Amino acid sequence: MKPIYLDYSATTPVKQEVLDAMIPYFTEKFGNPSSLYGIGFASKDAIELARSQVAALIGAEDREIYFTSGGTEADNWAVIGAARSRKNKGNHIITTKIEHHALLHTCKALEKEGFVVTYLDVDDNGIVDPAQVKNAITDQTILISVMFANNEIGTLQPIAEIGAIAKENGILFHSDGVQALGNVDIDVRSAGVDMMSMSAHKIYGPKGIGALYIRKGVVIENILFGGGQENKRRAGTENLTGIVGFGKAAELAGKNLNDHIKQVRDLRNYFLEQIRSRIDDISVNGDLEKRLPGNLNLIFNYVEGEALLLHLDIRGICASTGSACSSASFSPSHVLSAMGLPLEKVYSSLRFTVGDFTTKEDLDLVVASLVEIVSKLRELSPFDKDHRMQSTQVLR
Template identity: 45%
Template sequence: MSDMMYFDHAATTPVHPRVVEAMMPYLTQVFGNPSSVHGFGREARKALEQARDQIAAFMDAEPQSLIFTGSGTEADNLAIIGGAMAQRERGRHIITSRIEHHAVLHACEYLEQAGFEVTYLPVDKTGMVRLADLQEAVRPDTVLVSIMYGNNEVGTIQPIVEIGTFLREKGIVFHTDAVQAFGVLPISVRELPVDMLSVSAHKINGPKGVGALYLARKTPISPIVHGGSQERKRRAGTENLAGIVGFAEATRVTAEEMDARVAKYRRMKEEMESVWKLTGIAYRINGHPEAVLPHIFNVSFIGAHTETMLMNLDLANIAASSGSACTSGSLELSHVLRAMNLDDAIAQSAIRFSFGITNTVEEARKAAHAVAQIFYRLVKRA
């Protein structure tokens, strides 16, 4: 796959060589259970807590506020189901948005079956939640709100500071899924008015199978995985030590490189768009023009169907996607684009390019030219 141009980093990223190197001793030599009291266990525990310190420092959190999970999806589920169940005597109303990741939406649907009521907020044409809609939706029995930091399909950054500030005044628990924003936007949970925040290792060149939930002090939560007393009795199961060590190293590398990466991604967007302007193809950029994640570029090539474009791009050794990796196997129209009320011609021709450390500006230019050629071939044929 070495000649393949990979523009699907929002789905997953390659593991950084430094991360692999950091993980190896914990796959071969330091194999103890962090909960064991003997020397092997103590060595493992020390590595676990050092990794927790590093990841917490990256998001400006207290180490004890981090709960390690098996994925970003599990972190979302723990926040939403665990947060709602812990407060069910107080109220059974939850608010989220129509453009959330399915990890949030399906967790909310599960709670609806358990007797909770969920309000799904609309978004505007840029994919942004309106604060006024949220304020109107809040009720005396609202116990939890979950609004993502940055959207995984169109990249729109939500007004979480305004939302969180309003919810603080109301005493309502606020969760944000920051899986896509983590590593491309500086995140300080001390400054953000959030009570819970989900992140994932494999989106920032760490390993798959490890995520984390930040839980502010005194935030009510009920465990959703039951067993041992790991993670301060908040998430049972022996911790994935090698994965967590890898996650910590990924945050260290990201901290060193984030500014340079973000600058490169912005340049790549500019290069791609300049090619399309030059070639005169019919395209439209989806999402917010300014409040947008730097690595996500969702573009509609009007007149060419998404699936046909993706197949042709794949044949040209370019990997892109139609949106979320969790649903890209299906031919259904993206729930995000549907929620944005885009015209059919725009919604049915949208492609998501998402950038990462393997990409270069030259590659972006090459890919943009290939897109233009494919577009003209398909539209001419049509």
């Protein structure tokens, strides 16, 4: 049985064209890009081509792209590098409660170095209010970091507005663009971001490679020390095959962007319509308009998310939950909690993300499975319309 993959926000398969572009760089074109001979130069050229391909996808200049080991490193570098380089100007950072852990845990680490971090709330639709960003600014604020699009609920944040506020106040602005890349038309200039994190494996490229866009003229401290790679800003022999793959994936994403957005949005909307018409007592988490095209995050009331996932997995269907029992940490989704969702709805939430290889037939099969599973689990549940969980605790 071929699995039905509805977890494109977790990762994507590498596209054949991407793999084909990468293969020669494992074997005959393996040279170290720093070496001063033919195959070294060829590797260097391949990296520069990839840099221009990534730059083109976000409206940046080539030299503003710095390859990293992935989105997590890009987030770490942006936030730690910016904070340390500006510690003489101030010690205050503004971010949101719905950031990825790559950002939140980096901020927690900086708090131990003496930085003070404001974690902004989001509204019930999962969107940050730019006015709150403005109000949080103090004379100590040195960095604002707000994600382009949320990974769990797909909500698009008002980046351009926040970028304008940051600029007005002379504060550096970073955005985690990992989920938005290849799913939203990003122009770093009009978005007003000084730094943006990216990752290849969310756009049909390989894992273990990402990039940080750093606007020209912006200086932040390095966090990796060693050789002079990446214009002396990110040490370490380049992940040549990864970079080549990222470049190709970025090129394809740019070429197909509008078709991709329309295709996955139509599929996502079809999926939601089908579920709505066949399963009662469900609702959508997060704004449905200001949202990534492929993301759907649903509450299946009275049913626990992991149990639902497990039944889906038995049928070869891959989805995800940020709910308690899905991880060893037992912490309910920080994103859904920040939206003010009561605990039992957090536990009943599931994320489906569709992508380029999703078909309508896949979705029909998933809907049929969901109808069956939800009804089975609701029979098993002590909760229903008239018997709700007694702890309507809100963690916000």
